Amino acid sequence: MSVPPQLQKVIDDVDKQLHEKGSLTDMLGMVESKTGIKRLHIVLGAFGLQALYLVFGHFAGLVCNIIGFLYPAYVSVMAIESAGKEDDTQWLTYWVVFAVLSVCEFFAQQIVAVFPIYWLVKAVFCIWLYLPATKGATILYQKGIRPFVLKNQSSIDQAARKVADAAKDVVGEVKQRLE
Template identity: 35%
Template sequence: AGGMFGSLGSQLEKELEKPGPVNDILSFCEEKSGIHRRYIVYCMNCVKAIESPSKDDDTQWLIYWVVFASLQLFEACTLSLVYYLPLYPLIKVSVVPGFCLRVCYFTCDVGFANPAVL
């Protein structure tokens, strides 16, 4: 996942703020949706990955969104419990993503590779 997000560093942030047609489009999208432009770029990259013939980038983005949705759902369901865990942000950053990635990868790999499922 490092390769997927490594290119979206500070240089990209600077490029997204440069005046020009891309900035105008992103500003419009940002204004209408209320979503910051760096997240709009993630969505645009997902669409590009889906439209590309390569399967590797699709799998990478699928895992990203499944982990993201899982964490959001977990936090929504256990908000009152999470509030009382002082180390929850540290646990979330260090332990949960690795576990979710493993579960998601093996679930997707077994489910989609099995001819009986198809």
């Protein structure tokens, strides 16, 4: 069976990265030498099992959200601690897109009932969003979120002011009742 050239390039890139120096790749090298199974196949097998779990697993939604949260949260902290601004912008953009996605999926249970591979698709989508090579979050932000916000900025600001004023009123009333 022939592999399309674009997919073969991705596979070759992943295999190359799996042979670079690092604690995870060193561990994979040890497993590879003991089992005789190529580290690429080990990783692809692990991803395959993960994909099956995201389709059939009981806590697939939780696992999917961990995939969309843990790595981005870690690299966001590292970005905050770094001197440069580029990584800050990348991860702030990711979190804006992730938040919009989270609001949009409020009805996830209904989606999952009709679309059983939802959590797998969402996990792949989150990975696409945060991989630096794909710049998925930047693409969605530039083509969708940014134009929407800029077009509706005054309405959004007005609504935010109304909510803030209402919250101040509620806090004021609560303070009065507690005094």
